Amino acid sequence: MDKEPTQASDKKRKKTKGPIRFEAIIPVTVIVLLIFFYFRFFFDAHLKKGIEWGATYVHGAEVNVGSVRTDFLAPSFTMRNIQITDKNQPERNLFQVGRVHFGLLWDALLRAKVVVEDAAIEDIRALTPRSRPGRLRPPRPSTEGDGLKEVQDQVLAQAKEDYNDNLLGDVAALLGGVDPRDQLKNLEDNLKTNVRIKELEVELKAKQQAWEERIQALPQGEEIKALGDRLKTLNFNLNNPSEFAKSVQQADTIIKEADQKVRLVTDTGRDLQEDINTYNQAIQDLDKMIQQDLKDLQARLNIPNIDGGDFTKRLFMNMIADKLASVRKYAEVAQEYMPAKKSDADSAKELVPPPRGEGRNYQFPITKGYPTFWLKKARIQSEVSQSEYSGNIEGEITNLTTHPPVVGKPAIFQMAGDFPRQQIHGFSTRIVIDHTTETPKQSLDLKIASYPVGSQRISDSEDVRFIINQSTGELNLSSILENQELQLNLNNNFKDLQYNLEAKNKIVNEILNNVVAGIPIITVNARVTGSWQKLNMHLNSNLGDELSKGIRRELEAKIRQAQAQVRQAIEEKVGGEKAKLTQEFNKIKSQIDNALGRKKSEVESAQQSAKNQLEAEKQKAGGGQLKELEEQGKELLKNIRFGR
Amino acid sequence: MGLLLKQIFQFIKLLNSDTGTNQLAAGFAAGFVLGMTPVLSLQSFLIFICIFLFRIQPGAALVTAFFLKFPAYLMDPLFDYVGSLVLELQGLQGLFTTLYNMPIIPFTRFNNTIVMGSGVLAILLTPAVFFMARNLVQKYRQTVVERFKETKFWKGLKATSIYKWYYKYDELYG
Numbered sequence: 090m091d092k093e094p095t096q097a098s099d100k101k102r103k104k105t106k107g108p109i110r111f112e113a114i115i116p117v118t119v120i121v122l123l124i125f126f127y128f129r130f131f132f133d134a135h136l137k138k139g140i141e142w143g144a145t146y147v148h149g150a151e152v153n154v155g156s157v158r159t160d161f162l163a164p165s166f167t168m169r170n171i172q173i174t175d176k177n178q179p180e181r182n183l184f185q186v187g188r189v190h191f192g193l194l195w196d197a198l199l200r201a202k203v204v205v206e207d208a209a210i211e212d213i214r215a216l217t218p219r220s221r222p223g224r225l226r227p228p229r230p231s232t233e234g235d236g237l238k239e240v241q242d243q244v245l246a247q248a249k250e251d252y253n254d255n256l257l258g259d260v261a262a263l264l265g266g267v268d269p270r271d272q273l274k275n276l277e278d279n280l281k282t283n284v285r286i287k288e289l290e291v292e293l294k295a296k297q298q299a300w301e302e303r304i305q306a307l308p309q310g311e312e313i314k315a316l317g318d319r320l321k322t323l324n325f326n327l328n329n330p331s332e333f334a335k336s337v338q339q340a341d342t343i344i345k346e347a348d349q350k351v352r353l354v355t356d357t358g359r360d361l362q363e364d365i366n367t368y369n370q371a372i373q374d375l376d377k378m379i380q381q382d383l384k385d386l387q388a389r390l391n392i393p394n395i396d397g398g399d400f401t402k403r404l405f406m407n408m409i410a411d412k413l414a415s416v417r418k419y420a421e422v423a424q425e426y427m428p429a430k431k432s433d434a435d436s437a438k439e440l441v442p443p444p445r446g447e448g449r450n451y452q453f454p455i456t457k458g459y460p461t462f463w464l465k466k467a468r469i470q471s472e473v474s475q476s477e478y479s480g481n482i483e484g485e486i487t488n489l490t491t492h493p494p495v496v497g498k499p500a501i502f503q504m505a506g507d508f509p510r511q512q513i514h515g516f517s518t519r520i521v522i523d524h525t526t527e528t529p530k531q532s533l534d535l536k537i538a539s540y541p542v543g544s545q546r547i548s549d550s551e552d553v554r555f556i557i558n559q560s561t562g563e564l565n566l567s568s569i570l571e572n573q574e575l576q577l578n579l580n581n582n583f584k585d586l587q588y589n590l591e592a593k594n595k596i597v598n599e600i601l602n603n604v605v606a607g608i609p610i611i612t613v614n615a616r617v618t619g620s621w622q623k624l625n626m627h628l629n630s631n632l633g634d635e636l637s638k639g640i641r642r643e644l645e646a647k648i649r650q651a652q653a654q655v656r657q658a659i660e661e662k663v664g665g666e667k668a669k670l671t672q673e674f675n676k677i678k679s680q681i682d683n684a685l686g687r688k689k690s691e692v693e694s695a696q697q698s699a700k701n702q703l704e705a706e707k708q709k710a711g712g713g714q715l716k717e718l719e720e721q722g723k724e725l726l727k728n729i730r731f732g733r
Numbered sequence: 734m735g736l737l738l739k740q741i742f743q744f745i746k747l748l749n750s751d752t753g754t755n756q757l758a759a760g761f762a763a764g765f766v767l768g769m770t771p772v773l774s775l776q777s778f779l780i781f782i783c784i785f786l787f788r789i790q791p792g793a794a795l796v797t798a799f800f801l802k803f804p805a806y807l808m809d810p811l812f813d814y815v816g817s818l819v820l821e822l823q824g825l826q827g828l829f830t831t832l833y834n835m836p837i838i839p840f841t842r843f844n845n846t847i848v849m850g851s852g853v854l855a856i857l858l859t860p861a862v863f864f865m866a867r868n869l870v871q872k873y874r875q876t877v878v879e880r881f882k883e884t885k886f887w888k889g890l891k892a893t894s895i896y897k898w899y900y901k902y903d904e905l906y907g
Contacts, residue, residue, distance in 0.1 A: 108788050117785070199836030448771070448813055448847030451820045453833040 133157050140168070150174035151223035164193040174223025175216065182219055185476075187212025194459075202459040208467035208486075215478035241414040247624050281385075282378040282663045286670055289371060293670070296368065297677050303357055304684045308350045313695045319343055320702055340703045347696035354692050358685045365678055372674060375667055382659055383652075401613075401633025402626065404547060409579060409615045409628065412566070416577065417621060420531055420570050460492030469504060480508035480516075499523035499530075514539045528572050535566040542583060553597060556589040560611075575624065577617040584610045600639040608632055744792025749878050753790065754870050760790030761866035762859045764797025769805050769812075769855040771847050775840040809847055816850030 137157040144152035155170025168189045175183040188211045197204035320343055323336040469484040484504030490496045505517035515538025523530040542562040548555040560583040568577035588605055592598035613630045744760070747753045763780050770777050784791050805812075820829065832838045842848045881887055890896055 106788060110786055110788055113785055196836060200839055448809070448816065448845045448850075450842075451817075451829075451844045451846070453826070453830040453844065456830065456834045458834060 128161065133159055144173075145224070145226065148173060148176075149226045149228065150176045150179060151225070153223075164195055164198060166191045166193065172217075172219065172223075174219065174225070176225065179222040179225055180219055182217045182223075183215070185214045185217045186210060187214075187471075197459040197463075200459060203462045204459045205464040205467070208464060210467060210469045211471065212474075213469070213471040213479075213482065214474060214476040217476045217478070241418050243621065244410065244414045244417045244624070247626075282375055282382050282659070283666065285375060285378055286663065286666045289368075289375075289670055290673075292371075293368070293674060293677065296364065300361055300364070300677070300681050303361065304681065304688070307354055307357055307688050308692060313350070313691050316343055316347055316695050317698060320698070337703070344696065344700055344703065347692065350692045351689070351696055354685070354689045358689065361681060361685065365681070368674065369678075372667075372671055375663075379659055379663060382663075383656055401630045401637070402628045404633050404636070405613050405628055405630055406626070409613075409617075409626070412579065413577065413617060413624075416533065416568055416570075416575075419533075455495065458495065460490045460495045462489075462491045463496060464489040471506075473509060477510050478508070479510070480506050480513070482506035493522075493524040494526075497525055499525060512539070512541050513537060516540075530569065530571040532569045533566065535564065537562070537564040539563060552593050553601075554589060554591040555601060557583065557586055557611075558589050559585070559587045561585045573620055575617060575619065575621065577615070579613075579615040579617075581613040582610055583613075586611065600636070604632070604635045604639050608635060740792040740795060742792070744790055744796060747790060747792075748870065748873070754867055756788050756790040757793050757870050758863050758867035759787070760784075760793025761797050762863040763789050764794035764799075765801060765862045766855045766859060767794060767798035768801025769851040771805075771845075771851060774842055774848065775837070776852065805851065808851075812850030812854065813846045814850065815853055816846030816848065819849050819853055820844065820846060 133156075136159065137154050140157065141152055141154050144154075151174045153170075153172040154168055155172075156168070158167045159165070169187065171184075171186040171189065172182045173184045175181050188209065190207075190209045190211075191205045192207040194204040194206050320340065323339055324332060326332050326336075464486060465488065467486040467489075469482060469486065471480060471482040473479050473481055482504060483506055484502070487501045488496055488498040489500045489502075493500065500522040502520040502522075503518065507514045507516060515536065518533070518535045520534075521530075521532045523532075540562050542557070542560045544559070545557040546555075547557065563580075563582040563584075565580040566578070568575065570576075586605070586609075590598070590601050590605065592601060608631055611630065611632045613628070613632075616627045617624055619625045744757075747757060763784055767777055767780055770780075780794075783789060784794055819825070829844070833844060843852070
C-alpha cells in the first residue's frame with residue numbers, strides 16, 4: 090500500500106511542466122471571447138438601463154432612453170430619444186432630445202480622461218406628451234445644507250427689503266384719510282432705540298463702578314506724601330562723601346518711584362479715556378438707530394415713500410428678484426463644476442499631510458495632458474416640429490471642462506433661435522464662463538426681441554387693482570460676475586398693454602388711468618452692482634416715475650405730515666431717555682476726568698519737588714565737585730561691603 | 734469563494750508534497766509584491782496576469798498577500814519616505830515627466846509616494862524573498878513534513894481505507 094503513492098509521485102515528477110501555463114490558453118481565449126461578445130451584444134442594453142436608472146434617481150421622475158450605442162474602435166457614444174418626465178405633470182416630458190452624440194478621444198481615455206472631440210445635441214423639444222405617464226420617485230427630504238436654495242434666498246431676502254406688494258393700496262389708504270396718529274398712540278416699547286438705551290444705562294452703571302475701582306487703585310494722597318517725607322529725611326552732607334552719595338542714590342530711587350506712579354496714573358487715564366470714547370460712540374450711534382426705527386415704523390404704518398427711484402423699486406422689485414436669484418444660482422453651479430485656478434493660499438492648504446496610507450501625489454509638468462472632462466465642441470440644433478414647444482434653435486457649447494486652467498480657454502455657451510408656436514422671437518444668449526485664471530469671470534448676455542408676457546400684478550388689494558393682463562415683452566439682460574462682484578443691467582420693455590385697472594378711491598383711479606393712457610410702452614430698467622452679500626439695486630421705470638409724479642401732486646403734503654408725526658412720536662418716546670442717558674454719562678465722565686486730573690497733578694508735583702530738591706543739592710555741591718564726591722562715596726561704599 | 738478556497742487547499746497540499754518548490758517560492762514572491770502594493774492598481778493587475786500565465790502557485794500568493802497587508806500598512810511611513818526620495822531624484826525628473834504624460838502609465842499611480850516606495854522596495858526584495866521562500870519550503874519539508882510522516886498517527890491514518898480512497902480520488906480528479 091505504501092508503495093503506490095511513491096510510484097505515483099515518481100510519475101508526477103517525471104511529468105514536470107515548464108514555467109508557462111500553456112493549458113491556460115484555452116480558458117484565456119474563452120474569457121476574451123466572452124468579454125467581446127458581452128460588449129458586442131449586451132453592454133449597450135445594460136448601459137441604457139444604467140443611464141435610465143441613474144438619471145431617474147437624480148431627476149426624481151422617470152427618464153427614458155430609446156437606445157444607446159457605443160463604439161470602442163472609434164470611441165463614441167450615442168443616445169437616441171431621451172425623454173425626461175415633467176415632475177409636476179408626469180403625463181408629459183419636460184424635455185425630449187432626439188439624439189445626443191459624443192465622439193471621444195482614445196488618447197485621453199487611456200489616461201482615464203474624457204475628452205469629447207465632437208458632440209451633437211439634436212432635435213430638442215419641450216413639454217411633449219408621453220405615451221404613458223412617467224413614474225415619479227418619492228420626494229427626497231430637503232437637506233439642511235441645500236446650498237443653492239440658500240444662495241437664492243439670500244438674494245431674494247435682499248430684494249424683499251425693497252419691495253412692497255401693496256404700495257398702491259397704501260397710497261389709496263392714505264388718500265382716504267387714515268391718520269397714523271391713532272396707531273402711534275399705541276407705540277410699543279420695543280423700539281430698537283429704546284431697548285438699546287436701557288442696555289446702555291445698565292452698561293453705564295457697571296462701567297461707573299469699574300472706573301471708580303480703577304481710580305481707587307491709583308496712588309493715594311498718603312503714598313504721595315510719604316514720598317515727600319522720605320525726601321525730607323535725606324541728608325546731603327557735602328563733608329561726608331559716602332553719606333552724600335547714599336542720599337543721592339536714595340533720592341534717585343524716590344524719583345523713579347514717583348515716575349512709576351506718574352506712569353500708572355497716565356496709563357489708567359488713557360485706558361479710561363478709550364473706554365469713555367467707546368461709550369460715547371455708542372451714544373452717538375443712537376441717532377442712526379432712531380433713523381432705522383423711523384424707517385421701520387413708516388413701513389409698519391404703511392406710509393409710502395413717493396420719491397421716484399424708491400417708488401419704482403418698491404413697485405417692480407419682485408420682477409427683478411427672481412431673475413437675479415436665477416443668475417446667482419447658475420453662477421454658483423458654474424463655480425462648483427468648473428473651479429477656478431487655485432491661488433497660492435489655496436495650494437498651501439493642500440500641504441496638510443494626507444491621511445495615513447494615502448501618501449502624497451507628486452505633480453509633474455503636463456506636456457500632453459487632458460482635464461478629467463473636456464467637451465471641446467457640441468452642436469445644438471433643433472427645428473420646429475408638431476410639438477407645441479419646439480423651436481428653430483442653433484447653438485454650440487465649446488470648451489466645457491472640469492479643469493479650465495489646463496484647457497486655458499473659457500467655456501462658451503451660445504444659442505439663438507425662435508419658438509414660433511410660443512411667439513418667442515429673436516432669442517439669443519451667450520454665456521462665457523472664464524475660470525482659467527485665479528480671478529473667475531462669468532458673463533451672460535440674453536436678448537429676446539419679443540415674447541408674450543402673462544398677467545403681472547403690480548397691485549392687487551381691496552383698494553387698488555392694477556394688473557397688466559397681457560403684453561408683449563422685450564428683454565435685454567447683460568451681466569458680468571468677476572471676483573464675486575456682480576454688474577447686471579436689465580432692460581425690459583412691455584408694449585401692447587392690456588390693463589385691468591380699478592381703484593376705490595376716485596383720485597387714485599384718475600391718477601392711474603391718466604398715467605397709463607400716456608404710456609404706450611412700459612420700461613423697467615435695473616442696474617445691480619456689488620457682492621452677492623450686499624447688492625446695490627437701482628431701478629427705474631417710466632411707469633414708476635409717472636405714477637410717483639401723479640401721486641406726489643396729490644399726496645406729498647399728507648405723506649410729509651405722516652412722516653413728521655412718526656418722527657415726533659419717536660422723539661417723544663426716545664428723546665427724553667436719550668437726553669437723560671447723555672446727561673448721566675457726561676456727569677460721570679466729568680467726575681472721572683476731575684479725579685484723574687487731581688491724581689495726576691498730585692503725583693507730578695511730588696515728582697517735581699523731588700527732582701527740584703535733588704537738583705538744588707547738586708547745585709550746592711557744584712558740578713565737578715559733586716561728581717568727585719559721588720565717585721568717592723561709591724568707592725567708600727564698595728570698600729565697606731568688601732570689608733564685611 | 735470556492736475557487737479561492739480550492740487554491741488555498743492546493744497550496745497546503747503542494748506545500749506538504751515534495752514538488753513545486755519553485756512554484757511556491759514564486760507564489761510567495763508574487764504575494765509579497767501584492768501585499769506591499771497599497772490598493773488594487775495596474776501593477777497588481779499585472780501580477781495577477783503573471784500568476785495566471787506562469788506556473789506560480791496562486792494560493793501561496795493570496796495567503797502571502799493577505800498576511801502582508803497589515804504589516805505593509807504599518808510600513809507606510811517608510812514607503813512614503815523612500816517614495817519621496819525616488820520621486821525627487823533630479824536625474825529621473827525627465828523620465829517621470831515622460832511617464833506622467835504617457836497613456837496607461839498614470840494608472841499605476843507611480844507619482845504617489847507610497848505606491849512608488851512600496852514598489853521600489855518590493856522589486857528590490859522580490860529576488861531575496863523568492864530564494865528565501867525556496868529555502869524555507871525545503872527546510873519545512875525536511876524537518877516538519879518528514880518528521881510528521883514518521884509519526885504513528887500519520888502511519889495509522891495512511892493505513893485506513895478512507896485515506897486510500899481519498900488518494901485514489903485525488904490521483905484521478907486532482
